Amino acid sequence: MSRITRRPSFLTVPAFAKINLGIEVLGSRQDGYHELRTLFQTISLHDDIELRRRRAPGVVLRCEHPLIPRDETNLAVRAARDLMRHAGLPGGVEIRLTKRIPVAGGLGGGSSDAAAVLMALDRLFELDLGPARLHAFARRLGADVPFFLLGGTALGLGRGDEVYPLEKQLRAEVVVIDMGRPVSTAAVFRRLGAQLTLKENGYTIFRFVSSDWGDRASFRILTNELERSALEEAPDLADTVRRVRRILVGEGALFAGMSGSGSSCFGLFIERAAARRAVKATRAAGFAAHRGRTVTLGGFRRTWSLRFGR
Numbered sequence: 001m002s003r004i005t006r007r008p009s010f011l012t013v014p015a016f017a018k019i020n021l022g023i024e025v026l027g028s029r030q031d032g033y034h035e036l037r038t039l040f041q042t043i044s045l046h047d048d049i050e051l052r053r054r055r056a057p058g059v060v061l062r063c064e065h066p067l068i069p070r071d072e073t074n075l076a077v078r079a080a081r082d083l084m085r086h087a088g089l090p091g092g093v094e095i096r097l098t099k100r101i102p103v104a105g106g107l108g109g110g111s112s113d114a115a116a117v118l119m120a121l122d123r124l125f126e127l128d129l130g131p132a133r134l135h136a137f138a139r140r141l142g143a144d145v146p147f148f149l150l151g152g153t154a155l156g157l158g159r160g161d162e163v164y165p166l167e168k169q170l171r172a173e174v175v176v177i178d179m180g181r182p183v184s185t186a187a188v189f190r191r192l193g194a195q196l197t198l199k200e201n202g203y204t205i206f207r208f209v210s211s212d213w214g215d216r217a218s219f220r221i222l223t224n225e226l227e228r229s230a231l232e233e234a235p236d237l238a239d240t241v242r243r244v245r246r247i248l249v250g251e252g253a254l255f256a257g258m259s260g261s262g263s264s265c266f267g268l269f270i271e272r273a274a275a276r277r278a279v280k281a282t283r284a285a286g287f288a289a290h291r292g293r294t295v296t297l298g299g300f301r302r303t304w305s306l307r308f309g310r
């Protein structure tokens with residue numbers, strides 16, 4: 001395999017969004033988190049991250065988005081600080097973040113930015129850590145961060161930070177609806193805590209992955225067990241979510257759901273033409289819609305290897 005020998009002084013990388021095809025909440029844990037089983041999927045909607053070496057020490061973030069913090073509360077900054085400190089890297093870095101993933105929309109934007117920064121620093125400084133050794137940094141930053149070291153269609157266990165890519169990868173058109181309403185993930189999980197009852201869950205993800213994924217019936221098995229709490233947290237969204245779902249399904253979506261703890265919704269389509277119609281219809285109803293595709297494990301790896309020659 002070829003490797004870049006010349007050290008570049010800057011890199012531009014995409015940070016893909018994710019959707020959760022399904023989420024099962026299995027119980028609460030000693031550490032205060034919930035035990036989850038989720039099916040993650042990267043999609044082509046992405047932020048852009050440019051990393052540039054600086055002589056002066058420290059991490060500087062530039063981002064024009066009004067909702068994005070530029071201090072160390074930004075996960076991308078924390079990721080860079082942690083790794084640079086640990087690896088004893090000389091000088092500093094500047095991070096330019098172009099935000100396209102809706103903020104606090106259940107699409108994992110902050111987590112993906114953090115993972116992309118870890119992987120880009122790994123390449124920029126030729127540390128050769130790879131996902132296996134970046135995993136510990138990723139876990140410390142947040143439960144969803146490890147998934148973004150691998151991408152594709154993957155099972156998430158534990159807090160969602162134990163990630164196992166599936167052999168079979170989902171190839172579909174995706175329409176994402178930005179509901180324009182941030183929902184706090186922490187608040188949704190807090191609500192869940194109060195109402196959680198021990199149950200023998202239905203193994204919906206097992207049943208889904210062992211089906212052929214080809215029709216509505218297989219997708220109908222999937223559930224998002226955070227949705228109820230998300231709509232209790234944001235009751236103003238209940239009607240709009242129902243409307244969006246109706247439009248997506250009406251335009252032929254194989255599956256339409258809410259991602260993570262909300263508020264973004266998505267539809268999966270086989271036909272590009274149907275996805276285009278769904279975008280038109282949701283926009284006509286006053287929603288902000290984005291059309292893209294799923295990014296498979298192979299597609300995710302190709303993106304990184306094409307950029308860096310390995």
Ligand code: ATP
Pocket residue numbers: 067068069073074075076102103104105106107108109110111113114142144183185260261262
């Ligand atoms: P999660 O479920 O992991 O909270 P999410 O997709 O719902 O993910 P994010 O877009 O990651 O939400 O943002 C959650 C909060 O994190 C925001 O309120 C924002 O202030 C903060 N944040 C910190 N760093 C970032 C970042 N790089 N991009 C977006 N938000 C960030």
